[in-house]
Amino acid sequence: FINNFIIAMEEVEYCFKNVNNSCIKVSRSLRVRAVMYAILSSITIITICGNLIVIISITHFKQLHSPNNFLVCSLATVDFLLGLCVLPFSIMRTVETCWYLGSIFCQISLCIDNLLSCASIFHLCFIAIDRYYAVCSPLTYTTKITFKVVYIFIGIAWILPTIFSFGLIYTKANVQGIEDLVMILSCEGGCILMFNKLWAVLVSTVFYVPCVIMISIYAKIFTVARRQARMIKNMEEKISMEEKKRRENQKREQKAAKTLGIILGVFLFCWLPYFIDAPIDVFINFATPTVVFDSFTWFGYVNSAFNPMIYAFFYPWFRKALKLLITCRIMRTSIMNLFPNDFH
Template identity: 90%
Template sequence: KAASSSPEVEYCFKNVNNSCIKVSRSLGVRAAMYVILMSITIITICGNLIVVISITHFRQLHSPNNFLVCSLATVDFSLGICVLPFAIMRTVETCWYLGPVFCQLLLCTDNLLSYASIFHLCFIAIDRYYAVCNPLTYTTKITFRVVYIFIGISWILPTVFSFGLIYTKANVQGIEDLVVILSCEGGCILMFNKLWAVLASAVFYIPCVIMISIYAKIFTVAKRQARMIKNMEEKISMEERKSRENQKREQKAAKTLGIIVGVFLLCWLPYFIDAPIDVYINFATPTVVFDSFAWFGYANSAFNPLIYAFFYPWFRKALKLLITCKILSSSITTFYPNDSH
């Protein structure tokens, strides 16, 4: 009777020393993973592109708040174009075939866009705070100039932080021996020492606490305003009625953006809980678990345009104009009166 042979170990690079081990998956599992992850990527790219085109094309959507939303959509669109296609390959094939230089660039870009999302959402929360809680001073406090500064900070600080941290190798200072032991040809992972694991997590948690505090205040004020409007509805003049309607629109926008923040936290919290813990257990989190957390975070960029489609009539109208190619007409640069809300 012939002796049974153990399954052959498959490597990312057959003829290279210190090659990473390739996880063996059936064709059906790999095909299913490609379909799911490519669907997330396509929704991310197409959905956020519609948001960017809609806000930049239609003059009625040119407002400080919408420009912040447009910049956030640009972050998500960039993630779909620059990161997700390569992340699909790395996740499904469990190997990195594009070299260490491109790996480092991808990791920097991935971090930059993740942190840029957090900064954008934080500034959007500040914008909504003034719109709902201080409506009389909103137009003087949140101007286009202020929003451009918000957008600049949201892009520049994450860029400096991500590229500076990774390219100076400050993130692995003191754990070089461990990095050498855990590294192999065909891998592309980002490692942090204990100090930077805590600091990098703080860049996520501090803005999150600020956002939660701001939205808690917004919804408290909005609830009080709603009661006042209900009590005064029969007594107010037409001018006051218009002002109340505007307040209701601002509250609805705040609610929608609050949902976006909530979805963002739900998507990214597992990753940012596990990432610092992983450092303290010597990077023992199984790759499949870590990749699942990362992709749950990436999926947030696909959820945002779906939320816009559900809550914003202007998004649905823009989608209709894009599908019918009517948006190409130079005469269509505005919506009907109430479509921008």
């Protein structure tokens, strides 16, 4: 029995062999690791490239310079930075089940991860507000949602999450009162973000409250859009050409609202499992298996890869810009003639 116990101890693999209190490394075959690297790397590449195309398209083509598209561009920047600054290191941590980049970089990575997740929620909130005015108050939309207002929205969507994320983690407010538990669960080679019960509830509130507000806004938008669609259908033969043009513009705004509503739905679908499990995990002393928690986290990350796919499916300008980028003709294309019929 003693010999078997010694052999079992020797077979246990640690993140750092010669370091006391090293985390235990999950042993995986080369084939399993290769498949995991391939899948997670593909998600990362799609996230980076897809969102980069959105950023280039909106910034390069003047016809796409609208308040709404600038919000979309800023959201794409959030997703792009997630793919560039967070996902490559999360791949290593997920596949190898160890963190080899030191505690300081671990803290920075966790801060950036939390920052970008919060920034996504803020951007989606402001996009919902923009679509509300575009569909429900089309006559006052251009006066209420100006470029100046959008710049303020974007500033808030970046500054508040930055202060919240870095302030919370670097003041260690998130682990006050559970220091002993953190010491027990911490080991060399680990990099996880823990919360006490208070902050677990508060962080969940930062997710759930904006989501409820956004769902309410989009419910109102689609109610108004349906009513407008019925009015347009009933008056189609009676209205003037100028009125028809205004109605067409309303249809475009409604289509944009529908597309961004789908983006919100996908965001909720991807992140809800994580935000359900994360606060529960705190109250059960972080007993969620690592593989389950990592799966929920990556399911949330996949949302950043889905967004460009949604743009590709619903927005003709995205498909045209992608074609121009692939064929290297983007710098030679006339900006004024690129999108003659659709700006959205």
